[in-house]
Amino acid sequence: MRTLLALAWVVIKELYRRKDFYVLFVLTALITLVLGSVNFFEDTLMVRYLREVTLLLIWVSALVIAVVTAARQIPAERESRTIFPLLAKPVTRGQVVLGKFLGVWLASGLALALFYGFYLVVGAWKAASGSLALGLQAFWLHWMMLAVVVALAILGSLLFSAPSVNSTICFVVVTGILLLAGHLNTLAAAQPGPGGALMYGLYFALPHLELFDVRDLMIHEHPPVPLGPLVIATLYAAVYAALLLVAAWWVFRRKPLST
Amino acid sequence: MEPILRTDRLRVEYPPSRRGDPPKVAVKDLSLEVRQGEVFGFLGPNGAGKTTTMSVLLGFLAPTAGEAYLFGVNVRNPIARQRIGYLPELTYYYRFLTAEEILRFYARLFGLNGVEAERRIDRLLKLVELEHARNRQLKHYSKGMQQRVGLAQALINDPDLLILDEPTSGLDPLGRMKVREIIQRLKQEGKTVFFSSHELGEVETVCDRVAIVHQGELKVVGRVDELVRTHQANLEQVFLKIIGYPTCLAA
Amino acid sequence: MTGRTTALGCAALLTAAVGLAAWLEPRSEAWRGRRAQADSFLLTLLGDGRRLFANHFFVKADVYLHSGFYPSIFDQARSACEHGLGQEQEPDPRAEGGQQAHDHRVHEGHENHAAEAHEHHDDHNFPGPPRDWIDRLSRHFRVTEHTHLAGAQTEAEILPWLRLAAEFDPHQVEFYTVAAYWLRSRLGKVDQAEAFLRRGLRVNPNSEEILFELGRLAWENRKDAARARNLWSAAEHAWHARFGAVDETNRVSLRRILAHRAQLEEETGNVDEAIRYWTRVRELSPHPEAIEQRLATLRQRLPAAH
Ligand SMILES: Nc1ncnc2c1ncn2[C@@H]1O[C@H](COP(=O)(O)OP(=O)(O)OP(=O)(O)O)[C@@H](O)[C@H]1O
Ligand SMILES: [Mg+2]
Numbered sequence: 001m002r003t004l005l006a007l008a009w010v011v012i013k014e015l016y017r018r019k020d021f022y023v024l025f026v027l028t029a030l031i032t033l034v035l036g037s038v039n040f041f042e043d044t045l046m047v048r049y050l051r052e053v054t055l056l057l058i059w060v061s062a063l064v065i066a067v068v069t070a071a072r073q074i075p076a077e078r079e080s081r082t083i084f085p086l087l088a089k090p091v092t093r094g095q096v097v098l099g100k101f102l103g104v105w106l107a108s109g110l111a112l113a114l115f116y117g118f119y120l121v122v123g124a125w126k127a128a129s130g131s132l133a134l135g136l137q138a139f140w141l142h143w144m145m146l147a148v149v150v151a152l153a154i155l156g157s158l159l160f161s162a163p164s165v166n167s168t169i170c171f172v173v174v175t176g177i178l179l180l181a182g183h184l185n186t187l188a189a190a191q192p193g194p195g196g197a198l199m200y201g202l203y204f205a206l207p208h209l210e211l212f213d214v215r216d217l218m219i220h221e222h223p224p225v226p227l228g229p230l231v232i233a234t235l236y237a238a239v240y241a242a243l244l245l246v247a248a249w250w251v252f253r254r255k256p257l258s259t
Numbered sequence: 260m261e262p263i264l265r266t267d268r269l270r271v272e273y274p275p276s277r278r279g280d281p282p283k284v285a286v287k288d289l290s291l292e293v294r295q296g297e298v299f300g301f302l303g304p305n306g307a308g309k310t311t312t313m314s315v316l317l318g319f320l321a322p323t324a325g326e327a328y329l330f331g332v333n334v335r336n337p338i339a340r341q342r343i344g345y346l347p348e349l350t351y352y353y354r355f356l357t358a359e360e361i362l363r364f365y366a367r368l369f370g371l372n373g374v375e376a377e378r379r380i381d382r383l384l385k386l387v388e389l390e391h392a393r394n395r396q397l398k399h400y401s402k403g404m405q406q407r408v409g410l411a412q413a414l415i416n417d418p419d420l421l422i423l424d425e426p427t428s429g430l431d432p433l434g435r436m437k438v439r440e441i442i443q444r445l446k447q448e449g450k451t452v453f454f455s456s457h458e459l460g461e462v463e464t465v466c467d468r469v470a471i472v473h474q475g476e477l478k479v480v481g482r483v484d485e486l487v488r489t490h491q492a493n494l495e496q497v498f499l500k501i502i503g504y505p506t507c508l509a510a
Numbered sequence: 511m512t513g514r515t516t517a518l519g520c521a522a523l524l525t526a527a528v529g530l531a532a533w534l535e536p537r538s539e540a541w542r543g544r545r546a547q548a549d550s551f552l553l554t555l556l557g558d559g560r561r562l563f564a565n566h567f568f569v570k571a572d573v574y575l576h577s578g579f580y581p582s583i584f585d586q587a588r589s590a591c592e593h594g595l596g597q598e599q600e601p602d603p604r605a606e607g608g609q610q611a612h613d614h615r616v617h618e619g620h621e622n623h624a625a626e627a628h629e630h631h632d633d634h635n636f637p638g639p640p641r642d643w644i645d646r647l648s649r650h651f652r653v654t655e656h657t658h659l660a661g662a663q664t665e666a667e668i669l670p671w672l673r674l675a676a677e678f679d680p681h682q683v684e685f686y687t688v689a690a691y692w693l694r695s696r697l698g699k700v701d702q703a704e705a706f707l708r709r710g711l712r713v714n715p716n717s718e719e720i721l722f723e724l725g726r727l728a729w730e731n732r733k734d735a736a737r738a739r740n741l742w743s744a745a746e747h748a749w750h751a752r753f754g755a756v757d758e759t760n761r762v763s764l765r766r767i768l769a770h771r772a773q774l775e776e777e778t779g780n781v782d783e784a785i786r787y788w789t790r791v792r793e794l795s796p797h798p799e800a801i802e803q804r805l806a807t808l809r810q811r812l813p814a815a816h
Contacts, residue, residue, distance in 0.1 A: 006367035010353060017355040029340035040670050041693060041702040048574060049670035080351040085412055088317045088422075089368040092337055141651070181379070182648060183584035184640055190588060208644055216578035216653045229650035236647075257319040258273065258311075 001085070003091055007099025008106055011073065015107040021065055025114060029058040032122055047128040048219050054122055055215045058115045063072075063174060066108040066146045070153035071167045073100040074252070083257060094249045097154060101245055104150045109143050116142075134224040138214050144237035145212035149174055151244035158251045174209060182210045207240040261331045263420050263451045264293035264316065269325035271311050271475075287475040288325070293453050293468075294470040295441045298446050300462040300483075301455040301467035304502055308475040309455040313424055317345055329420065344418035346409045354398040358389050358408050361397065362415055369416040383411040386441065402429045410438065421445065423454035427461065432446060441466050459495045463487075469494070473502045534717065568589030571671035571688075578653035661756030665696050676710070687723045700731045718752065721745035722767050729770075735778050742771045756794065765794040781811050 006140035015021055032054045040046055074096070077083040086096065116139045123129035152173070156166040181203070211233055214225065269289040272282040274277040286308040293299045293432050301310050318334050332339040352361055359380060366376040385408035386392045397405065406429045413421060426442075428433045435458070442452050443463050462469060463483055466490050470480040478501045479486065483494060490497045573580040581589070637654065640646035673690035675682070686707055693703035704727055711720045725741035728734045747765050753760045772787030785808050792801040 002370060003368055006364055010356065010364055013360070014353070014355045040673050041666075041699060041706070046666050046670055048667040080354075081347055082350060082352055083351075084317070084319060084347040085345060085350060085365070085409070087319060088340055088343065088347075089365060089416075090337060090341050091368055093319075125639050183582060185645065186584045186588050189641075203644070204642075208648065211644075211648050211651050214651050217651070220574070220577035220653060222577070222653055222655065229647060232647060233651070256321065258314065 003095050004099040004102050007091075007096065007213065008103035009224060011069070011100060011103025012107045012110070014021075015065075015069055015111070020068075021111055024061040024064060025111075025118075028054070028061050028115065032118075036122060036126065047123075047126045048081070050122065050126065051119075051130070051219045052215070054119055057212075058119065059215070060148060061115065062108060062112050062142065063149065063171070065111050066104065066149050067153045067167050067170045067174070069107060070100075070104040070150040071157050071163045071170060073104060073154065074157045075161070075163045075166075078257070093252045097245060097249045097252055101150055101154055101241075101248075104154070105143075105147050105207050108146050108150065112143055112146070124148055130218055130221055131224055134214070134222075137225050137230060138218055141143040141212040141214060141225075141233060144234050145209050147241040148207050148209060148237050148244065151241040151248065155244050155251065158248055158255065177206055177209045178213065179210075181208050193245055198211060207237075212237065260295060262292040262294050262328075264291070264299075264328045264329055264453055265329075265331075266291045266312070266316075267325050268321045269312065269315060269327055271315060271320060272323045274359055285475050286315070286322075286472075289472070289475070291480070292469055293451060296446065296449050297467045298442060298452045298465055299454070300466035301453060301472070302457075302459070302462065302469055302498060303455075303472035307397065307472045309400050309472065311425055311475075312472075313345075313422055316422060317343075341485070342416075342419045344413035344416060344421045346413040346421070346423040346426055348428065350405070350409055352397050352405060352408050352412075355396060357394050357396055358384065358400075358411070359393045361408060362411055363481055365415045371416070379415060379417070386414075387411045388437070403434055405430060406430055407434070410441070418502075419450055421450060421452045421454070423440070423452065425455055425457070427456065427458055435461060439465045459493075459498055463494045470500060471501050478502070560678045561682075564675045564677075564682060564685070566673045567675035567678065568682075568685060568688075571668040571675070574668045574671065575658060575665075577655075577657045579656045580653075581637070647656060665692060668692065669697075676706075680710070680713040683714055683717045683719045687719050690723050690727065694727055695732050700727065703727060703731075716748045716751060718745040718748035718763060718767065721748055722763075722770070725767075726770060729774055735774060739771070739775055742767055742774075746771075760792050765791055768794070776808065781808055784808055785812070 032050065035053055036050050074083070077086065077096075083096075087093065116135065120129065120135065129135075149170070153166065153170045156170055157163060160166040160169065184199045184203035184206075188196045188203060190196075191199065216222075217225070266289050269286055270284070271286040272284050275282050289308075289312060301309055301312070311320070312380070315322050316329060316334055317340065318337065321335070327334045329339040334340075341376065353364075356364070362380045362383060363376060366379065384393050387410050389404060389407055389411070392400065392404065395493065397408065400408070406426075410423075410426060427438050430438065439461055442454070445452055446465075451493060466483050468480065468482050469486070470486070473479045479497075486497050487494060490500065536800060633713060637649070640649060669689060669692065672685055672692075676685040676689065679685070684710070690703040690707045693699045693706065704724065707720055707724050707727065711717065711724070714720060721741050722745040725738045725745060728741055731736035746764075749760070749764050753764075768787050768791045772784050772791055775784035775787055776782075785805060787804050788801055788808065792798045792805065795801050
């Protein structure tokens with residue numbers, strides 16, 4: 001555990017010493033503030049559109065931060081060759097994968113907390129904070145979803161040599177899942193034959209990241225999610241993240257690290 | 260006594276860059292023994308297979324055939340690396356950390372914490388003369404400064420065996436002398452040092468024994484003074500002769 | 511690597527930024543001279559994408575009205591398969607009297623396809639029983655309760671999307687009329703509604719829909735019968751200029767203009783005119799009997815008036 005935390009610590013330090021994360025945050029804040037100060041039809045009571053835009057920006061930014069940070073970890077270690085002194089220490093490759101995962105996940109959690117904090121500030125500014133319980137749930141679910149995304153990007157970074165290729169693939173896959181995975185059963189039902197069976201297969205195999213998106217509940221002030229489903233969703237994310245990490249470890253374990 | 264480092268007919272092949280080509284053989288049936296307390300020079304021209312051999316010793320690569328042991332433990336077992344220090348060649352350490360933070364990170368990987376870790380970090384930074392820059396991020400370091408960080412990290416766990424891949428590359432004459440001093444000090448402390456180098460003059464001054472490899476094959480191994488005596492020449496001339504360079508020209 | 515990350519972030523936010531620009535740009539009314547230039551720049555930049563965005567925002571307004579409870583295009587397609595297409599709903603004849611009921615939709619008429627499909631789902635119990643465990647679990651994280659915005663406070667929430675839609679596609683008349691309907695009849699912002707409609711009219715000078723809507727505003731909210739008459743006459747002219755002859759696609763819009771006019775004349779006591787207009791409505795109506803009854807009662811009033 002100490003090894004994992006030490007590895008994670010390096011990742012976190014790197015994230016907050018780089019500039020790109022701040023760029024995303026400042027852009028999100030700027031766009032939200034400009035949008036929020038616009039006056040539609042002399043009515044200052046409108047807040048849902050602002051919630052929608054802010055949350056969309058938060059989702060996009062968090063995805064960018066998580067995928068890009070996760071995708072570069074192991075390739076950067078190999079490129080700068082720090083992987084060699086690292087593995088020459090009593091550190092296993094499994095620990096490297098887990099430590100990197102933990103680092104990126106914690107780091108994106110910190111970034112996410114900052115973004116959701118901003119969301120709360122916007123709510124307070126517009127005097128429409130919404131349910132705090134739901135806000136916390138949204139943060140938690142979002143963070144759990146990022147665990148799966150980070151694990152996916154780390155696995156990808158071991159399969160594809162170029163981090164940019166890996167990042168792009170991860171974005172496409174995650175966006176595709178977010179938009180389509182929930183509807184694959186509908187599509188499958190509409191399509192007879194092997195195509196439909198394939199879609200059903202995908203429907204049950206793919207991680208349903210869209211489960212973790214409770215933005216509509218927040219925007220439209222619906223009640224919070226009950227505890228049971230929340231726990232199930234958390235476990236669901238943990239299982240997928242673990243499966244992806246095991247796959248990553250399995251790929252990395254057999255990989256010759258030549259100079 | 261069991262040698263601290265031993266390879267037994269080690270063979271390493273790299274997959275060919277093009278399909279159909281034969282695999283590239285980097286190390287051929289290499290058998291070596293390094294004994295406790297020795298400073299052992301691992302010599303060879305560029306591309307001889309030195310780094311490849313070290314990669315096997317550290318578990319980065321699995322050998323195609325043969326075995327390698329550290330402290331009598333097969334290198335496939337991570338336990339073998341508990342008591343070693345390794346300095347890789349051409350490494351760019353974490354750009355966003357300071358020298359101090361990097362050393363603290365590596366110390367934690369060995370389970371070192373608190374006062375003990377800080378004491379070692381202070382001592383090592385003084386040893387490699389980076390005290391003045393300890394709180395600067397590594398992206399502001401020069402190549403030689405990075406190499407010193409590498410040397411410091413290799414010593415963080417007070418290892419019994421040091422594997423150094425070209426430890427003096429990128430260092431100025433003063434830095435090289437410093438490295439030589441450090442190696443000699445380690446020898447006095449009873450440590451074993453296994454290092455590769457192209458600086459034959461410095462090898463001659465610090466090494467007890469050397470091995471010369473060429474195209475992956477072990478050409479010669481023995482005490483420096485014996486080699487010099489039997490070949491009636493200095494180490495550089497011996498080296499050139501062994502790798503097949505016309506000695507008359509060299510002489 | 512910093513460069514790439516930044517580039518990625520910027521690309522991700524470009525859409526939002528362009529949207530923002532598209533919609534802030536006309537606000538700088540002071541810089542009139544530069545408007546045309548900016549407009550054409552945006553047009554080339556987005557092209558048809560603009561219209562796509564506009565429709566998306568319009569649907570968004572509908573989603574907001576239902577507090578996020580909305581079938582996806584996939585659910586709509588499924589329902590279309592299951593229940594068969596083309597069940598054209600006939601307009602409610604009662605609605606022709608001008609006392610249109612608020613029927614919980616962004617579109618007050620039965621004209622929009624999206625609304626059509628949507629209503630469909632209400633009838634057929636969207637989202638239906640869960641089909642598998644993932645579906646069942648996901649219901650806890652989605653909006654599954656069909657509620658509507660209520661009261662001026664929350665109903666205003668749909669307006670930004672309508673406004674945005676109109677910015678993106680200023681030639682879609684529906685955006686102005688729908689927004690104006692909500693502004694004047696639900697939120698009591700008659701001046702805002704009129705200003706927005708006038709804006710729409712500037713871009714679409716011969717739109718019978720906007721003229722009709724302006725007429726309603728004049729009559730229903732301002733009780734200005736003369737102005738309403740003028741506007742509805744103009745709407746009628748515009749209708750004829752655009753369509754010429756009546757067919758199935760344009761029948762409803764003409765009937766609506768005429769029915770409102772007839773109602774106005776009836777209420778202001780111009781029985782002759784009322785009869786004239788109701789007679790024309792009867793010819794266009796799918797339920798001529800209802801109109802006939804109405805005409806009969808009017809004719810009874812006729813001798814009394816003379
Ligand atoms: N990843 C690789 N794939 C294929 N061949 C490789 C790879 N790495 C090294 N080689 C080859 O293996 C041989 C040995 O390389 P190695 O790096 O061990 O040499 P070296 O003795 O360390 O040389 P130098 O003194 O230049 O550092 C070389 O011929 C090299 O071309
Ligand atoms: Mg080498």
